[in-house]
Amino acid sequence: MTVAEEQESGRSVAVLKEIVWRLSRQIIEMTTRAGSGHPSSSLSAIDVMAALYFGGIMRADPQRPDWPERDRFILSKGHAAPALYAVLAAAGYFEPELLWTLRQLGSPLEGHPNMRRLPGVEASTGSLGQGLSIGLGHALAAGVDGRDYRVYVLFGDGEADQGQIWEAAMAAAKYEANNLTAILDYNKFQQTGPVDRVMPALLPLVDKWLAFGWHVAEINGHNIEEILETLRAARQIESKPQIIIAHTKKGKGLSPFEQDDVNRKHGEPLKGDEVAVALAELDAMYGRG
């Protein structure tokens, strides 16, 4: 498919925003129903993920989750599983009713993604720092096999504390894995505090990734147009893997999360009145309701 054809096949920006709105609501609803989960971490990633799956970016076929020519998306920050599940359900990888079984005994929608139990899940992540390596493995396999699929890996800012991320970064540059596009969900908060307090030397991010030999772009991670344009541009880069540093909000700016200055309610579902408040704010944000 040419880039033009893909752009045509991708939904319009307006449709994409509507999808983001719906999936954001689902993230809140499914974690509240489950009584556990990571809604704020999921909400910071949902725009990028929706753009990948519904914006004509990724080559994929929900009816053929093992299609060898498929593009791959790896959610390295596996705790954002609710976002992945919402996206995969909307894409048709499994019945949406399963979303309401999140984290229940017997459900394939485990707290963190399980590649053996759910079609569309490319890696069993959750133990942070591993997804970029795994994505690099896929990317290298494409080279060995002479296939032209792309690999997308989304990981977190706190996750970049992990040395393995940098091991993978070096190796990807060594092997000129230009079919590997990473997205750093830069939502500024990890579990015990803001990233610039837990590990100040993580910053500056752009300089580091340039120094590691990657092509770097920096965007507003909640601006659909910017996301799409940057993902398309990444495909044109030769000889280097690409990273898109996406400035995002952990909790998407919704006030129940914004009120928490420590970690934006990391790993906490919304409860009681918070749910209605958050949903109403989402509706307003997307001109709904």
Add this chain to the structure above:
Amino acid sequence: MDIGKRIGLAYGAPTRNAFGEALRELGRDNENIVVVDGDVANSTRTEYFGQAFPNRFFNVGIAESNLIGVASGLAAAGKEALAASFACFLLCNAYDQIRMGIAFPQLNVKLVGSHSGISIGEDGPSQMGIEDIALATSFPNFTVLVPADEPSTRAATRAMFDIDGPVYLRTGRPKVPVVYPNGVQLQIGRANQLRDGGNVTIIACGLMVAAALEAAHDLSQEGIEARVLDMYTVKPIDEEAVDLAARQTGAIVTAEEHLLAGGLGAAVAGVVAARHPVPMAFVGLRDTYAESGTAQELLQKYGLMPADIVAAVKGVVARKA
């Protein structure tokens, strides 16, 4: 070292070499094999494959976590992936990556850990894999192979690629005695009986198989006849062979170039205790790291010689009902 020489065992190539050569041969017939190493290919001997098939060989540098993750991704993408490093670095550094990237998703990755045991010699404890069997067997879904010599390592290398799933293969640095001078049949999960005897069974793996044969020879001079089993598949262990050994010989000694904690001995003891308790004794590293020295000196000082197996047998036979 001199294990096995007194009973006429010839020394063959190191098991790491046998592995490396067998891997290269396999690579010729199977284009789907992809190998990843962490800057130690000229130690692990994946270099033989790497030189022959450079487009299917990746050196990710001294970075074992990424090494495993890349292998996991290669396997998820349909390749028959093999990752190699020193046993201690592979299993210790990258335990979590193996756990979540290979064992949990049951991906088809072969792990090969070299420089196992204390017979690596002068480099000393930081390079010695003495807990790798324990760590590897702790993973659900893993097959764990500890071949004894050059021919059985070739066979094990080939056999492991017939398994669609996670496998750990342990290799060693020094030349070791050949216990299969006339060829070998390996069936994953089935122990090989190298010698029969009615008074005791010595269940060994790796270098200790030759030590067990020498011990059995010496014991025979004193009227104690030992059955010797090469338990090269530590997981899944050959429960039937262990059970028969307990029932038919009434006493069992295990021997491994590994810590006693979580190793072959522990695995055998689990079967014996559950199915047919008999007196047991364990030859291996007794809750200690080693030090620098020659292989022979280390094996003697840390109790991994035929004489140590003989002593253990005598102790356990005396306790038979």
